[in-house]
Amino acid sequence: MAEQAETLRRTPLSRDRILRAAVALADGAGIESLSMRNLAQDLGVVPMALYKHVANKDELLDGMIDVVVGEIHPPVPDADWKRAVRQRILSARQALQRHPWAPLAIESRNMATPAILAYLDSMIGTFRAGGFSVDLAHHVMHAMGSRILGFSQELFDASRRAGRSGTTNPDPPAALPPEIAARFPHVAEIAMAASHDDASVLGQGCDDQFEFEFALDLLLDGIERLQEQGWASPRRLR
Amino acid sequence: MAEQAETLRRTPLSRDRILRAAVALADGAGIESLSMRNLAQDLGVVPMALYKHVANKDELLDGMIDVVVGEIHPPVPDADWKRAVRQRILSARQALQRHPWAPLAIESRNMATPAILAYLDSMIGTFRAGGFSVDLAHHVMHAMGSRILGFSQELFDASRRAGRSGTTNPDPPAALPPEIAARFPHVAEIAMAASHDDASVLGQGCDDQFEFEFALDLLLDGIERLQEQGWASPRRLR
DNA sequence: ACCTGAACACCGTTCAAGT
DNA sequence: ACCTGAACACCGTTCAAGT
Secondary structure, three states, X not given: OHHHHHHHXXXXXOHHHHHHHHHHHHXXXXXXXXXXXXHHHHOOOOHHHHHHOOOOHHHHHHHHHHHHHOOOOOOOOXXXXXXXXXXHHHHHHHHHHOOOOHHHHHHHOOOXXXXXXXXXXXXXXXXXXXXXXXXXXXXXXXXXXXXXHOOOOOOOOHHHOOOOOOOXXXXXXXXXXXXXXXXXXXXXXXXXXXXXXXXXXXXXXXXXXXXXHHHHHHHHHHHHHHHHOOOOOOOOOO | OHHHHHHHHHOOOOHHHHHHHHHHHHHHHOHHHOOHHHHHHHOXXXXXXXXXXXXXXXXXXXXXXXXXXXXXXXXXXXXXXXXXXXXXXXXXXXXXXXXXXXXXXXXXXXOOOHHHHHHHHHHHHHHHHOOOOHHHHHHHXXXXXXXXXXXXXXXXXXXXXXXXXXXXXXXXXXXXXXXXXXHOHHHHHHHHHHHOOOHHHOOOOOOHHHHHHHHHHHHHHHHHHHHHOOOOOOOOOO
């Protein structure tokens, strides 16, 4: 214990070590536990020491995002743009799912980090190589939105609320309380149908992976159709 | 000035008055300026007085979200589910655009507020009335994600960063710096094409409304096709 | 019983004093 | 020149003292 802390203190601080410790802290204890002070304590260092390597907390968050995005597998070469895009996005999803705090952190930053720009650039490249016009590739990227990084941006996502906890198990199915079900009959109908579905869902209300792929394929199929039809933006003169 | 403050102090506090002041504060000064202390000061009241009407800051945020969602127009009756859904979502978009902080606030909460549940319920009702199975309506709602509330959840959204400011104008087009353009050629290609587009975009890079409707129609067209084909989830036994 | 000032346990970051 | 403790200007919320 004391030895480990001593070892940590001996290892010189570096931006990289700070970023990895910050990601580990957010993964384990939740993003709301990520403070400069807590992070410094984890590293066995005085808070102000961090400021030699990151300008401020915002830059720390940018760096953490780049660590996560850097975990996305490189694109696999594939003659079929649709398969290539689909696979890369599902791989991004796997990376992002290891860091439940990342989606909200990414969305709350307001400029793309270098790693995200690189990811987007290579994704656009896949579309372009598949014969997409600049025009169509552009709008398609917008249409994919945050789904392109593998998170579907559900309106509410209980999974990202806090860090992993070994002791507390995930929320039980939580059948809709009767007074809610009465006020929102259509929501109740869907909740009931979903909870009666097959057992692979393990008592969860919805199968997140299924919903993600459903939406992804809906988009990709529509995009394929536009591309085959030679769609062009009405705002362009030709 | 002093008279106005006096008038405000005379008006008794109420949950509703607190919520409206909080929305106005977030609209005007940005969500990062919304603190219990600032809000109390705007209301001419001591901070602790707020806690008689809202349990804590989280509940305040829930209430603010309900104020915004309450501004969405009720659904217009329409025999065509597709037109009805499209119009309601575009109306939601208008309401949400008046409160740039709302999308991120909604996504960071982790349970649906009553107003959002009511909105979702009525949206599901429109699909069901249009002949959708419970199964398809369910997955369609997931596929729409946050787009159903009118925000496309772009990966980065400069517009929500801070409050409206009368003095500083929106960021200029900001042509991609050359070293960025060199590292990310596909991003640069799209940025260049977009900035050369017709003048209706007013120098902005992209036409947000166009991108939103492009993605919305992509989804709605795909959904229509599934419904016409009688799509059923593979996880259901029949 | 109600209201509220002071206090508590935190923040991110500045700055000057120490080496 | 570098490092760092104390301090500053904030938070949300508790709590006890005042009416």
